Amino acid sequence: MEIERISVVLRPRSTRESADLGAAMLRRHAQPIFTAWFIASLPFLAIAIGLALWLGQPWVSLLFLWWLKPLFARIPLYVVSRAVFAEAPGWRDALRSMRTWGLQGLLAWMTIRRLDPRRCVLQPIVYLEGLDRRARAERWRVFGRGVEGPGTGLALTCMMFEWVLALSPLLFLPMFVPAELWESYWFNAGFLRTMPHWLSLPLVVAYYLGMSVAEPLCTTGGFALYLGRRTELEAWDLDLAFRRLRNRLLATATTALVLMAACFVAPTAHAADTPRDVKTDAVRVSLDSAFPAPQQGADQRMNDVSGKVLADPLLGGKTQAWRWVPKHPAARKPAEIVPEKPIVPGDVAGAGVASKGLLIALLIAALAWLGWFARQRWPSRRGEPAAARAPVQSAVQETDMVVAVPKGFGEQVHQLWRSGSRREALALLYRGTVERVATRLDEPVSPDATEADAIAGARRLDDDDAGRRAIRIVRTWQFAAYADRYPSDEEMAVMLGGWPVEHV
């Protein structure tokens, strides 16, 4: 077995992925496998159909076909195993394998081990490794540990696939039975109670077709499991990589030897050849010799590579489009004028009545909406516009505010407070306080100072009591301005007594 010639990618695979590799191998080599399969098995299908017609019992034929599966399974196994390590054989070779492999193992498969679900993974050992029975049992003990379960699972899954594929065409049949025939035909004819005689033929053929897909799938999947297990046990992938590395190292070693030899030999040879006193002509350099014009097809490798790159569909290479074109384009016939069939009122009476009702309902709804709109929403009838547009009561009343704080602002605050403009009163009090604090600190009032700045300023005052009073006023102002919470008259009186209102 030469691993270098292997035609599948060797890598450690999970058993599920190995089964998928089996399906890929079946796809790749479908042509020889199925040609040989059908040639070998169609005579047996004929026998099975004959049995079904003769005995009138389709299950005998199904059993017969099922029984023969191990015989046919050797075809896909042969093709796939040869294709992995060498050239893929043709269908003739595959058919010949039926003879060359002889009866080895086949008798057991078709009698005592017919029900063994591990057949798909055991087959490669029996047919490909050529061990005698004792050695085979020994080998299976080691080998089977990792693939027994997956092999059984694969066989069961393929059995399921077989029945899906077999029953699908049969289930398509009732889908094409017209609904009005359905009841009379299927039930009154007693179809569900006794299967009609003629159905045994399609059943046998459908089973045969399902088997023809599922059994090769099972066999190639089993072979892929076998390959995966051997890769795992014997590290075939590493073997391959190591062999490549070894070949590369040996090749570079040889090249290095040759180069070294050339280096030693070449200068001495030249020294002997070239007469010392003869001057060689200076090399003439021209533009053409330095930059030779690219010749068509001069660099074949470059052309190949660029051709490949340009053929990449991502770079807008050629694409193939398929479409149907009539073989014999017929001359255009003038369209025949078919007199229109008059619509008989009875044809679409139901739909007509329904759509008429719908339209009338829509019309009534539209009229009703128009009436409602005219009564309620017509601009000139919208009730009292004054009430609708009543302005929202604002907490801020427009008053003539003097921006500058008057000298004795306490009196003005009093007046505003008593007249009910409490917010304005507090605003004035706040501004006055800020100015007084600034005067005490001997700092100018910054126009963008916030309440926080005012509090910070008040904290810097030498007089703690004055600071506390100023902070209290600022806080009161904040409660009023942001939360609409006003102090009582007594609190107001406390704030207005003493610094900062009464003296500077």
Place this chain on the structure above:
Amino acid sequence: MLDTVRQIETPEGVSLRLHAAGATARAHAWLIDFALRALAAFFLLAVLGMLGSAGAGLGMLVLFAAFWIYGVACEVWMDGQTVGKRMMNLRVVNADGTPVTLLPSVIRNLLRTVDALPGIYGIGLVCCLIDPYSRRIGDIVAGTMVIHVLQRGALGQIPNEPAEPPSTPLRLEEQEALVAFAERGRNLHEARQRELGDLLEPLTGRMGNAGLRKLLAHANWLLGRP
């Protein structure tokens, strides 16, 4: 070379490898999902059946959700995996390897009706067996595929050995092979280990067990161990 991997090269030159999942693994995942949904629907319908006709209406909604919404919801919110797919280590991704989004998921689950014809997934199975990446019709139309989620083995299993650089620089795949050998070598038969080690005599300059130790040292060096 035959493989079931779809290789995608990104504009940045990173090559993504999508391990396409075949019909068998997908069928198992579907069976698990089907069993789960059937069980859940059975119990819910048994409870709702006691509620009379209102319960029957709710039951219809439950069946609708189990049939149409289960797949989309799982794929979009559970990282491309229904419960069955998670148990089988499968995942739905867009054909370019990105996580599946709402629209492709809806399309591939709507086209389930076609794949499920004639009621037992005959068309889906045939399509899955023919397509090189095992996609059913819904996958082909939505531009998605189902892939195996690979479990990475831990590098910690490589035995320690004082690191030693190889005598010649190695290519990437050769480095990978050395590390893989250090990882999996212990599972091989001893004679087989020596046989493989002797193949690399030009690299190690030793035969037998000494060569094996040298290979381990190289692998340790490649992994950046002291």
